[in-house]
Amino acid sequence: MMGRPRVVIVGAGFGGLACARKLAGKPVEVAVIDRNNYHLFTPLLYQVASSLLNPSDIAQPVRAIFRGKRNVRFVRGEVLGVDFERRTVRLEGGAEEPYDRLVLAVGSTTNFFGVSGAEEGALGLKDLGEALELRNHVLGVLERATQAQDAGERERLLTFVVVGGGPTGVEYAGALSELLKLVVPREYPELEGVSWRIVLVEGLPRLLNAFPEKLSEEARRELVKKGVEVRLGTRVTAAAEEHVQLDGAEPIGAGTLVWAAGVRPSGLAGTLDVGRSRSGRIEVDAALRVRRRDGVYAIGDVASFVQDEREVPMLSAPAMQQGRHAAANILRELAGERARRFRYRDKGSMATIGRNDAVAQVGRLQLTGFPGWVAWLVVHLYYLIGFRNRLVVLMGWAWNYVRLDRPVRIIARAGEGGGTREKARGP
Amino acid sequence: MMGRPRVVIVGAGFGGLACARKLAGKPVEVAVIDRNNYHLFTPLLYQVASSLLNPSDIAQPVRAIFRGKRNVRFVRGEVLGVDFERRTVRLEGGAEEPYDRLVLAVGSTTNFFGVSGAEEGALGLKDLGEALELRNHVLGVLERATQAQDAGERERLLTFVVVGGGPTGVEYAGALSELLKLVVPREYPELEGVSWRIVLVEGLPRLLNAFPEKLSEEARRELVKKGVEVRLGTRVTAAAEEHVQLDGAEPIGAGTLVWAAGVRPSGLAGTLDVGRSRSGRIEVDAALRVRRRDGVYAIGDVASFVQDEREVPMLSAPAMQQGRHAAANILRELAGERARRFRYRDKGSMATIGRNDAVAQVGRLQLTGFPGWVAWLVVHLYYLIGFRNRLVVLMGWAWNYVRLDRPVRIIARAGEGGGTREKARGP
Numbered sequence: 001m002m003g004r005p006r007v008v009i010v011g012a013g014f015g016g017l018a019c020a021r022k023l024a025g026k027p028v029e030v031a032v033i034d035r036n037n038y039h040l041f042t043p044l045l046y047q048v049a050s051s052l053l054n055p056s057d058i059a060q061p062v063r064a065i066f067r068g069k070r071n072v073r074f075v076r077g078e079v080l081g082v083d084f085e086r087r088t089v090r091l092e093g094g095a096e097e098p099y100d101r102l103v104l105a106v107g108s109t110t111n112f113f114g115v116s117g118a119e120e121g122a123l124g125l126k127d128l129g130e131a132l133e134l135r136n137h138v139l140g141v142l143e144r145a146t147q148a149q150d151a152g153e154r155e156r157l158l159t160f161v162v163v164g165g166g167p168t169g170v171e172y173a174g175a176l177s178e179l180l181k182l183v184v185p186r187e188y189p190e191l192e193g194v195s196w197r198i199v200l201v202e203g204l205p206r207l208l209n210a211f212p213e214k215l216s217e218e219a220r221r222e223l224v225k226k227g228v229e230v231r232l233g234t235r236v237t238a239a240a241e242e243h244v245q246l247d248g249a250e251p252i253g254a255g256t257l258v259w260a261a262g263v264r265p266s267g268l269a270g271t272l273d274v275g276r277s278r279s280g281r282i283e284v285d286a287a288l289r290v291r292r293r294d295g296v297y298a299i300g301d302v303a304s305f306v307q308d309e310r311e312v313p314m315l316s317a318p319a320m321q322q323g324r325h326a327a328a329n330i331l332r333e334l335a336g337e338r339a340r341r342f343r344y345r346d347k348g349s350m351a352t353i354g355r356n357d358a359v360a361q362v363g364r365l366q367l368t369g370f371p372g373w374v375a376w377l378v379v380h381l382y383y384l385i386g387f388r389n390r391l392v393v394l395m396g397w398a399w400n401y402v403r404l405d406r407p408v409r410i411i412a413r414a415g416e417g418g419g420t421r422e423k424a425r426g427p
Numbered sequence: 428m429m430g431r432p433r434v435v436i437v438g439a440g441f442g443g444l445a446c447a448r449k450l451a452g453k454p455v456e457v458a459v460i461d462r463n464n465y466h467l468f469t470p471l472l473y474q475v476a477s478s479l480l481n482p483s484d485i486a487q488p489v490r491a492i493f494r495g496k497r498n499v500r501f502v503r504g505e506v507l508g509v510d511f512e513r514r515t516v517r518l519e520g521g522a523e524e525p526y527d528r529l530v531l532a533v534g535s536t537t538n539f540f541g542v543s544g545a546e547e548g549a550l551g552l553k554d555l556g557e558a559l560e561l562r563n564h565v566l567g568v569l570e571r572a573t574q575a576q577d578a579g580e581r582e583r584l585l586t587f588v589v590v591g592g593g594p595t596g597v598e599y600a601g602a603l604s605e606l607l608k609l610v611v612p613r614e615y616p617e618l619e620g621v622s623w624r625i626v627l628v629e630g631l632p633r634l635l636n637a638f639p640e641k642l643s644e645e646a647r648r649e650l651v652k653k654g655v656e657v658r659l660g661t662r663v664t665a666a667a668e669e670h671v672q673l674d675g676a677e678p679i680g681a682g683t684l685v686w687a688a689g690v691r692p693s694g695l696a697g698t699l700d701v702g703r704s705r706s707g708r709i710e711v712d713a714a715l716r717v718r719r720r721d722g723v724y725a726i727g728d729v730a731s732f733v734q735d736e737r738e739v740p741m742l743s744a745p746a747m748q749q750g751r752h753a754a755a756n757i758l759r760e761l762a763g764e765r766a767r768r769f770r771y772r773d774k775g776s777m778a779t780i781g782r783n784d785a786v787a788q789v790g791r792l793q794l795t796g797f798p799g800w801v802a803w804l805v806v807h808l809y810y811l812i813g814f815r816n817r818l819v820v821l822m823g824w825a826w827n828y829v830r831l832d833r834p835v836r837i838i839a840r841a842g843e844g845g846g847t848r849e850k851a852r853g854p
Contacts, residue, residue, distance in 0.1 A: 037566060054482075059839065063614035067613050070616065073616070076567075076570040093574075095574060128839050129839065129840055132839065132841035139464060143464060143503040147504070147520075147522060186495075189497065189500070190500070411463065412463075412465075412482050412556065413559075413840070413841045414556060414562075414839075
């Protein structure tokens, strides 16, 4: 008997996962490759960074997702390259995965736009490691502020600059202000009477540029109410260890610089011999196939899919739609049919500004405040389905909603704590 | 008005915390110093290491514990030394904490007993960083085993050596066998038909040496039933990257070496100018006061308190009793009364061997199996009181009990994941 066609999916994000789910139980052998052993529900990452959720609340092992799906295999590894002639994916360590169809779904990474000092000094908010690092950092800054010898240093430590007025920056700034408001007065008596400062910096003239203007303004107003300074039409020009430089303003002394200004396609996209758009994304045809590369699809943030003369945005919704579409096209091709054109259906956008406050746009419907928050909650819980721990997440939310608490305020790090060091024994 | 007497407590473990709790609301100013911002419920650490609990389930911020207690202050920092003449504690970074009474409660750390290679190659299970490192390591080893090129390498990767037959070693070996039994057959189809191996090594002729002999034998029998190889009267003589050497036996190829063979007093104990017992613990008098050092107490693992011609063991129960006693003695002294002698009351010991199986000895009562497990559960939940998240812990247990699941199986690490690196910006 001939082996069944092999489909290799690189990346277990929203796109790759949607694709693999659609191929589960179909007459193909699927291998999902990711450097992490989990799928990450990135829309809630800012809640890990702001001490509200545990990592495992939003990270689900890929193997658990495909438990019982005998035609889907997980491979933990770092992809170094693709040999398009031999139809083989090369992994770190020398292993290879041959494919009949390849789906590139490697996603994106924080884009520092070459701002001097940013890559070294700023904290990202794009993966779980970054979120934990940011949580540890902010809690550490509060501790240091309680021990600061002079008022100027304390003020600097309690200044948080968030760069980027998209959903991530807006949501994190709102969550950070709630964390500080809830925790500082109750647990940091040393900081009584000392005020903190959160500055949200956005280069465009409004926040949430992808949203209707009314919602942008609503988000700005709500953040200001929460004590966030919103600076629109302003760019960060340099970041040093102790201060942040904005264009046309004096430097801001800051203990924390959070970089949520944008993303760029993951490193692998730049090393493959494929066509790329100006934004660095891999050019695909109307059916999501990589041009000039037989049997290769690209989806999600890493793919440059043009619709109505614009690239589809780097968001989870188009990635999931493309993942399912690529899977369907692969099955069509293998059945001797023709691949179909993809069309992205924008079902709306939403962003939380804080506890029981969000902006949401669904079709022509625009919601703000509590109704917006309920809409946000329903959608996010719906998409957490498949996460067995959504019940825990929901209970955790309810609990903390009632208690006004932020339970996960521990500064922890694997391999650190009691004076231990890195282990020689891998991995 | 004269300032109230200052009590400085170094260490927020069981001893330090019990002491500070007793002093809350009393006419003293208390400073609790710890390098971590949380108190750790170490008896459940092995459950974090075996993917059952999240770090925040067993780690509670010290500030949260003393919320509203206006006379207790938290200082996050590393203590470098004590100037007994000037009655001042020196912290890393140059800060100082003056005291009228000092309580040394710095606890203990993993003891590698100078075994060659152990400190570099073995994984400890004594603090949160070590537990997370061990969790990541074991999950990583399983992934590597699925990709191993030859059977010998796969066998080595799936061999786990646990050194130390005390409660930590026994509980972790049992929990690890359950993790492997639950997860491997369901989620690692690549390892179908491949067997894993857990070897528990103990130098003494029986497990759980502090327990009655009958319970030791019961624990051994139950572990063997769970597939754990128990080697009594055996010592590890050397550890290399790929194998472990036992005395009088051929080397065991192993991908994991867990070191739970014992603890020794924390580093600070060895650098202070105080009397020390042969085990390195600080010598104290009958009232828990450090000899020759006015106003200084030592409690818990770091203190050598001799009762019935033996040092009181390094366990949480005596540490808590001593913490409360030291607090009472400090209050007595400050009130012009005499400090009283301490006496440790052994209320029993218990250890879980797995889901619904434990051994417990309470006074003359000896419990095994399910009754033992219920006793264990009741006691541990009781001591988790003060942890607001005990409800979450309980629900998590119940949930996983029903689902036979291990939810926290993600390989995560602050500052790692998407190819980010360490940040220059401290802390």
